Amino acid sequence: PPPALARPPLTLQMSQRKIFLVFIAISTVSLLLHHGGHLSWTMEAFHLGCPALRSHPAPGLKPKHTNVAFLKTHKTASTTMQNLLFRFAERNNLTVALPVQACSHQFCYPRSFTSHFVHPHTLPPNIVTSHMRFNKAEMQRLMPNNTIYITILREPGSMFESLFSYYNQYCQSFKRVPNGSLEAFLEEPWLYYRHDEKDSMYARNTLTFDLGGDKDRPATDVAYARGFLAEVDRVYSLVMIAEYFDESLVLLRHLLSWDLDDILYVKLNMRTPSSKKSLTPGLASKIRSWNSIDALLYDHFNASLWRQLSVLGPACVAREVKLLQRAQERLMKSCFGGRMPLLRSAAQIKNKDLRPWQPSGKVDIVGYDLPVNLSRGFSSQAQELCLKLIMPEVQYTRVLLRTQSLRYRQSYQLRPAQQSHTIQQPIRTSLPRHGQLQRTASGTGSTSTSKPAAGT
Numbered sequence: 001p002p003p004a005l006a007r008p009p010l011t012l013q014m015s016q017r018k019i020f021l022v023f024i025a026i027s028t029v030s031l032l033l034h035h036g037g038h039l040s041w042t043m044e045a046f047h048l049g050c051p052a053l054r055s056h057p058a059p060g061l062k063p064k065h066t067n068v069a070f071l072k073t074h075k076t077a078s079t080t081m082q083n084l085l086f087r088f089a090e091r092n093n094l095t096v097a098l099p100v101q102a103c104s105h106q107f108c109y110p111r112s113f114t115s116h117f118v119h120p121h122t123l124p125p126n127i128v129t130s131h132m133r134f135n136k137a138e139m140q141r142l143m144p145n146n147t148i149y150i151t152i153l154r155e156p157g158s159m160f161e162s163l164f165s166y167y168n169q170y171c172q173s174f175k176r177v178p179n180g181s182l183e184a185f186l187e188e189p190w191l192y193y194r195h196d197e198k199d200s201m202y203a204r205n206t207l208t209f210d211l212g213g214d215k216d217r218p219a220t221d222v223a224y225a226r227g228f229l230a231e232v233d234r235v236y237s238l239v240m241i242a243e244y245f246d247e248s249l250v251l252l253r254h255l256l257s258w259d260l261d262d263i264l265y266v267k268l269n270m271r272t273p274s275s276k277k278s279l280t281p282g283l284a285s286k287i288r289s290w291n292s293i294d295a296l297l298y299d300h301f302n303a304s305l306w307r308q309l310s311v312l313g314p315a316c317v318a319r320e321v322k323l324l325q326r327a328q329e330r331l332m333k334s335c336f337g338g339r340m341p342l343l344r345s346a347a348q349i350k351n352k353d354l355r356p357w358q359p360s361g362k363v364d365i366v367g368y369d370l371p372v373n374l375s376r377g378f379s380s381q382a383q384e385l386c387l388k389l390i391m392p393e394v395q396y397t398r399v400l401l402r403t404q405s406l407r408y409r410q411s412y413q414l415r416p417a418q419q420s421h422t423i424q425q426p427i428r429t430s431l432p433r434h435g436q437l438q439r440t441a442s443g444t445g446s447t448s449t450s451k452p453a454a455g456t
């Protein structure tokens with residue numbers, strides 16, 4: 001609007017109004033141009049009273065929260081969450097804390113986490129999401145002090161059935177059971193279970209163990225269970241629940257001020273339907289009493305998830321879930337040649353970067369393959385997204401470590417040339433210290449799906 005500026009002072013007020021209107025018009029158009037993709041879902045949800053649902057970046061909006069610690073529990077859809085966080089980190093140039101090679105792709109699980117397990121090229125981190133046994137003091141030492149803590153739980157019955165089949169050949173407590181029978185194990189668990197042997201954490205209160213608790217406290221120790229629940233409540237801003245994965249993601253999106261695009265996912269690390277077993281009510285209740293602390297955790301955080309959802313408003317939540325599912329369908333169709341991808345067993349997957357880890361000959365963990373003609377009419381960026389969406393945990397971890405190490409070395413090499421007179425910062429030998437954990441306003445909820453760790 002230069003003409004307006006040239007006018008004499010008398011018309012100044014008028015001109016300012018015009019400038020203002022022009023500014024509004026330009027802002028609106030640029031908003032439309034930049035956020036065209038989001039606009040339809042943003043508007044739709046806005047009319048349904050979801051106050052926090054808006055596009056990023058928009059003026060005056062809270063920036064996306066980027067410091068996140070996700071405690072990856074076993075067999076809870078947590079691999080799907082990890083993949084989502086890996087992709088978010090890559091898109092936003094964030095640093096993901098990854099394990100040193102000696103720890104494999106997990107932080108030396110089942111040992112209690114310490115910051116010595118973290119690869120120096122992945123420091124200081126924004127995000128941590130690989131399997132570990134939680135240790136609050138060490139996590140606070142590693143992560144920035146405004147880190148938001150999240151985890152995921154799964155209904156104890158289906159979770160234990162999944163653990164029993166997945167770790168059947170690894171966990172001694174399960175291997176001892178005649179005929180690999182879940183019923184036989186639950187009939188007399190003390191006959192097969194040894195609390196102190198290798199992999200015993202897969203055989204009792206696995207969620208409690210992963211969260212840093214004592215899996216072997218008896219059900220009668222109510223004070224212990226209550227104290228442990230309260231501690232998890234204090235540390236975690238959101239406890240997702242696998243059975244309500246999409247609803248949990250809606251809460252996550254609001255908690256972190258993220259976009260709908262940031263929570264798109266493809267389910268990973270699942271068994272074939274034929275390796276799943278449905279439970280009789282009797283069996284489910286035996287599982288609950290054998291895993292009594294996990295059962296209390298689940299009930300507590302499932303209730304808290306639904307309280308948080310009701311605060312957001314059922315109509316708003318339902319709307320966002322629908323928008324998420326529609327966006328997901330569109331993405332899947334564009335990635336997988338106009339239709340949903342077919343699940344395949346590992347042996348059928350041609351691209352070895354996409355083959356999921358297999359726990360044993362008895363359970364088939366399915367994955368996806370890319371159509372061979374994916375590259376036709378696709379930008380390399382789009383191809384990359386499609387590939388990463390379905391990349392299994394072990395391979396994605398390796399890819400991330402490679403790119404982050406490269407970035408680390410580049411920045412390390414650049415420094416001497418640019419500022420040769422200053423003392424170079426050596427490779428960090430001790431970790432930065434951070435203050436107390438900051439709790440966010442939101443309470444706890446929970447969602448979980450399970451992803452297994454390649455069992456070591």
Ligand SMILES: *[C@@H]1O[C@H](CO)[C@@H](O)[C@H](O)[C@H]1NC(C)=O
Binds near residue numbers: 091092093
């Ligand atoms: C990430 O880094 C790349 C390369 O340095 C840069 O081009 C890109 O704009 C950055 N993206 C974000 C979201 O910061």
Ligand SMILES: *[C@@H]1O[C@H](CO)[C@@H](O)[C@H](O)[C@H]1NC(C)=O
Binds near residue numbers: 178181184
């Ligand atoms: C194991 O299976 C065999 C054959 O199916 C059966 O005869 C035997 O009774 C089973 N054992 C137990 C403890 O269920």
Ligand SMILES: *[C@@H]1O[C@H](CO)[C@@H](O)[C@H](O)[C@H]1NC(C)=O
Binds near residue numbers: 243306
């Ligand atoms: C979770 O909580 C909701 C609300 O109280 C309840 O309807 C649902 O049955 C619970 N889910 C499970 C699997 O217990």
Ligand SMILES: *[C@@H]1O[C@H](CO)[C@@H](O)[C@H](O)[C@H]1NC(C)=O
Binds near residue numbers: 373
């Ligand atoms: C890829 O190939 C399949 C069958 O070979 C075909 O049906 C599909 O339309 C192709 N997709 C693209 C994007 O060319």
Ligand SMILES: *[C@@H]1O[C@H](CO)[C@@H](O)[C@H](O)[C@H]1NC(C)=O
Binds near residue numbers: 145146435436438
């Ligand atoms: C968090 O860290 C920043 C800088 O590292 C510091 O200024 C701030 O006071 C810390 N906040 C808390 C609550 O410890």
